[in-house]
Amino acid sequence: MKKFPPIYSCAVILIALAAGACASAPPVPEASLQAARQAITTAEGVDAGHSAPGELAEARSKLAEADAAVKAGRMASAEQLALQSRASAELAAAKTASIKALAVNAETKASNAALIQELNRNTGERK
Amino acid sequence: MNKSHSGRARFTLVAAAVATILAGCAGMPKAPPGSEAVRSKLTTLKSQPQLAAQVPVDLEQAEKAVVLAETPQRDAQVAAHRVYLADRLVDTARVTAETRLAEQQRAELKRQGDDARLAARTNEADAAQLAASAARSDAASSRVEADSARADANVARTEADTARMTTEAARVAADSAAVAAAAAATAKAQQQELEHQIALLQAKTTERGIVLTLGDVLFASGSDQLKPGAAGHLDRLVGFMGTYADRVATIEGHTDSVGEEGYNQGLSQRRADAVKAYLAGRGIAPTRLTSIGKGETYPIAGNESAGGRQQNRRVEVVIGNDVKSVAQLR
Numbered sequence: 183m184k185k186f187p188p189i190y191s192c193a194v195i196l197i198a199l200a201a202g203a204c205a206s207a208p209p210v211p212e213a214s215l216q217a218a219r220q221a222i223t224t225a226e227g228v229d230a231g232h233s234a235p236g237e238l239a240e241a242r243s244k245l246a247e248a249d250a251a252v253k254a255g256r257m258a259s260a261e262q263l264a265l266q267s268r269a270s271a272e273l274a275a276a277k278t279a280s281i282k283a284l285a286v287n288a289e290t291k292a293s294n295a296a297l298i299q300e301l302n303r304n305t306g307e308r309k
Numbered sequence: 310m311n312k313s314h315s316g317r318a319r320f321t322l323v324a325a326a327v328a329t330i331l332a333g334c335a336g337m338p339k340a341p342p343g344s345e346a347v348r349s350k351l352t353t354l355k356s357q358p359q360l361a362a363q364v365p366v367d368l369e370q371a372e373k374a375v376v377l378a379e380t381p382q383r384d385a386q387v388a389a390h391r392v393y394l395a396d397r398l399v400d401t402a403r404v405t406a407e408t409r410l411a412e413q414q415r416a417e418l419k420r421q422g423d424d425a426r427l428a429a430r431t432n433e434a435d436a437a438q439l440a441a442s443a444a445r446s447d448a449a450s451s452r453v454e455a456d457s458a459r460a461d462a463n464v465a466r467t468e469a470d471t472a473r474m475t476t477e478a479a480r481v482a483a484d485s486a487a488v489a490a491a492a493a494a495t496a497k498a499q500q501q502e503l504e505h506q507i508a509l510l511q512a513k514t515t516e517r518g519i520v521l522t523l524g525d526v527l528f529a530s531g532s533d534q535l536k537p538g539a540a541g542h543l544d545r546l547v548g549f550m551g552t553y554a555d556r557v558a559t560i561e562g563h564t565d566s567v568g569e570e571g572y573n574q575g576l577s578q579r580r581a582d583a584v585k586a587y588l589a590g591r592g593i594a595p596t597r598l599t600s601i602g603k604g605e606t607y608p609i610a611g612n613e614s615a616g617g618r619q620q621n622r623r624v625e626v627v628i629g630n631d632v633k634s635v636a637q638l639r
Contacts, residue, residue: 259386262386262387262390265390265394266390266393266394266397269393269394269397269398269401270397272397272401273397273400273401273404276401276404276405276408277400277404279404279405279408280404280405280407280408280411283407283408283411283412283415284407284411286411286415287411287414287415287418290415290418290419290422291418293422294418294421294422294425297422297425297426298425301425301426
């Protein structure tokens, strides 16, 4: 019964745990990949492909690289690429919003000018 | 023995000092490539107070990212990654700031448009204001009635409590007061909406009803065909008639006294018919529209001057002041 003193059992367990930790691959950065996909979908939803095609294309290619890195087991790279993809997609969406806002302002300005012109003409006729 | 010991100690000291200096040189911190450009972008954005004020939080995040990107980093890939993220954040902060600034400026542009419209139509606005103040006093008096009804209900409730009668009667009174108050509020809102719509229509409120006078804008001289530009003027009317679906309109054609009376009579009728046909084509039920040619018989100015004749050549659309029909919209 006294073949294995408790100290040996402890050592065996510790070694097993250490080996297990080494053997398991680092986890897939699922949250970052998901966030990048979400950001791309959002950008596509506001038609960023039209207003910021460069940024959106870069977001897509970074995501593709991230997926490839996951397959190759390079999880740290995958995480970085996913974060870069998301940042690009968010820039694409923000840029699109800015372009749209400026276009609306230009339109309002033009319609104001037309309105003032038309009203001046109308009041002129009445006199 | 003693001498050699102190000599070795001195040598050790010197060596340590040299090593420390060398180590210092070797580890001299150096900002990763590209980080300087990002820093300068961020500095430029921050130096534009109009933009910077729009995105304080974004700027704070961008600042953190740039500081991280500037931190010396042995791993070139990590360094490039941090520079990339910082660059994207700074760009995003800039375009977001531009968007917000544009949205702020848009409110000002809208105000300018409204001001222009208002300034050009002072007379109409004055007339509308008179009508509005009359309507407001109506609304106010109905509010007073509602208030007094509510007060009556309170009295009734108090009496009921004091006399320990059944609360049923008091509750009925309170309910009717609430209904009256709600009705007054609805009537006021509807009146305000109507005033707004009349202002949009650029019409005048008169004893005959709401009168929209369309001058030379609809027809070319002698023609009964609507000008291409007429649609813009008539579509406002279509919108109004669409909103107030119970109202009826009389379309009156008027001419100046140039030419034969019989011809002018016919022309004014055909023009009124053309306006009616247009409105009917835009979905206003023909049964709500009446077209009358009044010829040259109702001038609003002298026919001696060109200006007077121009004023007399017109189409007037009279929209019935049917208050009952507004009440039915509830």
